[in-house]
Amino acid sequence: MSELLSVEDLKIRFQGQDSNAVDGVSFTVREAEIMGLVGESGAGKSITGRSVLRLLPPNGRIVGGRILFKGVDLLSLSEEEMRKIRGKEITAIQQDPLSSLNPAFRIRDQMVDILKMHLGLKGKEAEEYSVKMLEEVGIPNPEVVLRKFPHQLSGGMCQRVMIAIAFSCNPTLVIADEPTTALDVITQALVVNLMKRMKEKHRTSIIFITHNLALAANICDRIAVMRLGKIVEMKPTKDLFKSPEHPYTLALLEAVPKVGRRASKIRGGE
Amino acid sequence: MLSLERFGEQLKSTRGVLKLLASSKKILFGFAVLLALVVTGVFAPWLSPFDPNEQTLGRAYLPPFWLSGGDAEHLLGTDSLGRDILSRLIHGASVAVYVSVTATILTAAIGVPLGIASGYLRGRFDEAVMRVVDIWMSFPPVLLAITLISILGTGINNVILAIVVADWTRFTRVIRSEVLNIRERDFILAAKSIGFSPLQIMRHEVLPNVLPLISIIATLEMSVAITVEVLLSYAGLGVKADTPSWGSMIADGLSYFRLNPWGMLIPLAATIIVILSLNILGDGLRERLDPRLTLTR
Amino acid sequence: MSSIIEAQRLQKFFIESTGRLADLLLRRKRILRAVDNVDISVPRNQTVGVVGESGCGKSTLGRTIIRLYEPDGGRIIFKNVDITHLRGEDLKKHRRFMQIVFQNPYSSLNPRQKIRDIIKRPLDLHGFDDSLRLVYEALESVGLPKEYAERYPHQLSGGERQRVALARAIALKPELVVADEVTSSVDVSIQAQILKLLKKLQEEFKLSYLFISHDLSVVRTISQKIAVMYLGKVVEEAQTEALFEDPMHPYTAALFASIPDVDTPWEPHLLKGEASSLYSVTKGCRFQPRCPYAKQICAEEEPPLKEYSKDHKVACWLYER
Numbered sequence: 035m036s037e038l039l040s041v042e043d044l045k046i047r048f049q050g051q052d053s054n055a056v057d058g059v060s061f062t063v064r065e066a067e068i069m070g071l072v073g074e075s076g077a078g079k080s081i082t083g084r085s086v087l088r089l090l091p092p093n094g095r096i097v098g099g100r101i102l103f104k105g106v107d108l109l110s111l112s113e114e115e116m117r118k119i120r121g122k123e124i125t126a127i128q129q130d131p132l133s134s135l136n137p138a139f140r141i142r143d144q145m146v147d148i149l150k151m152h153l154g155l156k157g158k159e160a161e162e163y164s165v166k167m168l169e170e171v172g173i174p175n176p177e178v179v180l181r182k183f184p185h186q187l188s189g190g191m192c193q194r195v196m197i198a199i200a201f202s203c204n205p206t207l208v209i210a211d212e213p214t215t216a217l218d219v220i221t222q223a224l225v226v227n228l229m230k231r232m233k234e235k236h237r238t239s240i241i242f243i244t245h246n247l248a249l250a251a252n253i254c255d256r257i258a259v260m261r262l263g264k265i266v267e268m269k270p271t272k273d274l275f276k277s278p279e280h281p282y283t284l285a286l287l288e289a290v291p292k293v294g295r296r297a298s299k300i301r302g303g304e
Numbered sequence: 305m306l307s308l309e310r311f312g313e314q315l316k317s318t319r320g321v322l323k324l325l326a327s328s329k330k331i332l333f334g335f336a337v338l339l340a341l342v343v344t345g346v347f348a349p350w351l352s353p354f355d356p357n358e359q360t361l362g363r364a365y366l367p368p369f370w371l372s373g374g375d376a377e378h379l380l381g382t383d384s385l386g387r388d389i390l391s392r393l394i395h396g397a398s399v400a401v402y403v404s405v406t407a408t409i410l411t412a413a414i415g416v417p418l419g420i421a422s423g424y425l426r427g428r429f430d431e432a433v434m435r436v437v438d439i440w441m442s443f444p445p446v447l448l449a450i451t452l453i454s455i456l457g458t459g460i461n462n463v464i465l466a467i468v469v470a471d472w473t474r475f476t477r478v479i480r481s482e483v484l485n486i487r488e489r490d491f492i493l494a495a496k497s498i499g500f501s502p503l504q505i506m507r508h509e510v511l512p513n514v515l516p517l518i519s520i521i522a523t524l525e526m527s528v529a530i531t532v533e534v535l536l537s538y539a540g541l542g543v544k545a546d547t548p549s550w551g552s553m554i555a556d557g558l559s560y561f562r563l564n565p566w567g568m569l570i571p572l573a574a575t576i577i578v579i580l581s582l583n584i585l586g587d588g589l590r591e592r593l594d595p596r597l598t599l600t601r
Numbered sequence: 602m603s604s605i606i607e608a609q610r611l612q613k614f615f616i617e618s619t620g621r622l623a624d625l626l627l628r629r630k631r632i633l634r635a636v637d638n639v640d641i642s643v644p645r646n647q648t649v650g651v652v653g654e655s656g657c658g659k660s661t662l663g664r665t666i667i668r669l670y671e672p673d674g675g676r677i678i679f680k681n682v683d684i685t686h687l688r689g690e691d692l693k694k695h696r697r698f699m700q701i702v703f704q705n706p707y708s709s710l711n712p713r714q715k716i717r718d719i720i721k722r723p724l725d726l727h728g729f730d731d732s733l734r735l736v737y738e739a740l741e742s743v744g745l746p747k748e749y750a751e752r753y754p755h756q757l758s759g760g761e762r763q764r765v766a767l768a769r770a771i772a773l774k775p776e777l778v779v780a781d782e783v784t785s786s787v788d789v790s791i792q793a794q795i796l797k798l799l800k801k802l803q804e805e806f807k808l809s810y811l812f813i814s815h816d817l818s819v820v821r822t823i824s825q826k827i828a829v830m831y832l833g834k835v836v837e838e839a840q841t842e843a844l845f846e847d848p849m850h851p852y853t854a855a856l857f858a859s860i861p862d863v864d865t866p867w868e869p870h871l872l873k874g875e876a877s878s879l880y881s882v883t884k885g886c887r888f889q890p891r892c893p894y895a896k897q898i899c900a901e902e903e904p905p906l907k908e909y910s911k912d913h914k915v916a917c918w919l920y921e922r
Contacts, residue, residue, distance in 0.1 A: 218654035223859040223869030252861040293818040296845040298858035490709035498723040499696035512713035
């Protein structure tokens with residue numbers, strides 16, 4: 035398994051602030067690996083994710099470091115070159131599916147546009163492929179769903195559409211920023227399970243950004259714990275939970291409310 | 305929300321106000337001109353070198369002192385009846401201040417409680433009020449003003465009344481719109497759960513949160529008031545003949561434009577500067593506050 | 602009665618337009634049965650947790666039961682008094698004893714009032730003497746220094762604001778406090794503090810809590826009894842440990858299995874179908890479209906909430922013999 039992404043000493047600063055929002059962050063992501071960036075709000079995890087796509091908010095600037103993707107420093111590319119990578123090799127899944135999908139267009143139009151642009155598919159091919167993708171993410175009646183507008187679908191549906199879109203061009207890397215926070219717990223399980231399957235099938239790597247340590251524990255292969263713009267501890271998941279070292283990690287683990295032992299089958303069942 | 309809270313807090317202390325002024329060129333400039341206007345208007349009798357109605361018929365149509373034929377005694381020249389333009393300008397400022405401040409206070413006194421009640425209580429009361437507002441706003445405001453003047457007669461207080469009649473809907477609509485947002489916030493629900501009556505909630509929870517917006521609308525209202533007064537006085541429907549107002553000065557000045565263009569240009573310039581400055585002040589306050597606040601009409 | 606508050610067949614509906622032109626012309630509206638025939642009671646000096654996902658009606662229940670929203674049906678008995686239809690001064694008398702704390706610390710405090718006034722004004726309204734001293738006492742109870750009284754909400758952090766909201770609620774010396782997702786908007790480290798504070802206050806002031814949350818881990822640590830809600834109905838209710846050891850309703854079991862946990866293995870039930878919403882309520886049992894155990898009768902008739910073991914109620918045809 036080779037190194038797909040290597041973030042080296044990344045530093046990001048916002049206008050008007052006198053300290054870095056991201057201060058010397060380094061980590062790698064291997065092929066077909068789910069890397070977790072975990073931390074509380076303000077830790078800098080979302081910004082780090084966005085910087086890999088070079089989509090920082092207007093008042094943020096990368097002031098140091100490199101982001102090597104397949105050996106190429108993304109920060110040295112022109113905007114045009116970056117655009118070829120975005121949406122095709124590196125895609126994103128955001129927290130709020132309703133705001134990532136354009137409310138004025140049907141699902142079909144949004145998916146087909148992307149497929150045409152990045153894969154060069156023609157109209158009918160693109161539509162067939164879209165149906166296939168929607169089926170793969172477990173959406174019933176994909177032809178019907180394609181004709182709908184985002185607001186006509188539930189949050190869980192929209193998020194699945196987003197995943198379909200994110201994986202449709204067979205990207206090498208997906209940046210998932212709090213993809214399940216807006217979903218109910220049962221749908222969350224479905225979506226996470228889906229992402230795992232996509233990773234296995236397409237050999238895609240995922241950077242999974244979340245504040246939910248328990249969720250990260252169950253989906254990520256490796257986890258980097260972030261605090262105030264720095265990574266305080268980074269380990270394979272099992273090791274992190276078996277023997278956490280950094281006091282902040284320990285504090286986080288302490289504070290995470292554990293549901294504890296519970297039955298998950300009813301007595302009335304078969 | 306953060307900037308709204310800080311803004312409100314700043315308005316409460318002198319240091320806060322100074323900080324607010326320093327934060328934006330627009331606010332500083334607008335406020336400076338407004339201050340100059342108010343000071344001039346309030347201290348007019350002391351500042352004005354001459355009685356504005358004192359006629360010196362032998363010395364009519366004098367240009368400003370920096371032009372040939374001018375006289376240092378009448379810095380800005382004289383009009384057709386030999387009255388000192390500077391003095392008339394200064395007293396005109398009093399008129400402008402009196403009219404704009406009073407009209408603004410009155411329209412706010414009507415529009416703010418109505419807007420709050422309408423936006424908070426909703427239901428049939430709100431529907432009724434909005435119907436009245438909609439109908440009222442379909443009449444051209446200047447027409448309303450002129451109609452009222454023709455019924456009541458001219459004079460500075462009738463001008464104020466005309467402005468209020470024509471423009472009370474401004475505060476009502478904008479405040480109501482803001483209250484529609486505020487009433488959904490949890491602290492309003494909290495007040496309900498504690499047992500405060502709707503009246504108490506409107507007075508203590510809603511009103512304080514609308515004050516910053518009121519100050520912005522006030523600047524707008526003031527510039528509208530001055531505009532209307534100038535227009536009415538220009539048309540001879542405004543202040544009485546002996547009261548110097550920029551509007552009547554412009555009308556006069558137009559009639560003897562050939563003999564002394566400055567008679568019209570000077571009050572016109574003053575009017576434009578004041579209205580522009582008030583708008584700039586309002587803009588600056590709005591920017592400083594929160595970009596999402598949009599003003600209708 | 603040993604319950605501080607009891608709701609019987611409580612109903613709360615919201616009426617909305619359907620968004621379809623035909624319905625607009627025919628004046629047909631959509632009814633959201635946010636709280637649909639709910640029975641729930643809170644024993645004195647105990648915490649009853651209400652769990653469910655967003656859209657299940659738990660927040661609406663919490664607000665309706667203290668008459669913040671007007672109920673559309675059913676009865677509310679508070680301290681042995683039927684408060685369902687009380688108004689004006691009569692209702693105000695009782696309001697003091699039933700307070701609520703909201704989820705969002707950024708919008709539950711009036712940004713234009715000092716902390717001191719936020720807590721003092723309710724005291725003055727209800728005729729407490731020496732209200733300023735009570736304000737300081739309340740601040741102390743929630744672990745905030747006296748000096749905070751002179752500050753404005755925007756000068757405090759989210760966690761601190763939540764404490765102020767608590768101080769406001771307990772200053773009136775209530776008997777019931779509804780906690781509506783009070784830990785959901787704060788960081789995990791602050792959550793633990795708030796929970797600790799809630800427990801301490803409950804001890805100190807003999808409070809009863811109706812604790813609403815979608816977070817099962819939080820609810821487990823603080824509640825003695827838990828009600829599980831789904832689309833406006835209570836589907837299961839039991840003593841906390843009994844619920845976790847022996848869930849009877851398929852939805853409860855699916856919920857338990859779906860929560861990722863650090864200590865225990867994760868085996869979520871991957872339910873078919875979509876997470877339903879109040880807009881698409883089906884005939885019969887509301888969970889039926891997704892239920893792996895659904896039978897014929899589930900699609901036809903709604904199961905009643907019945908007690909099958911001591912203190913353990915469930916609304917499910919599986920148990921009806």
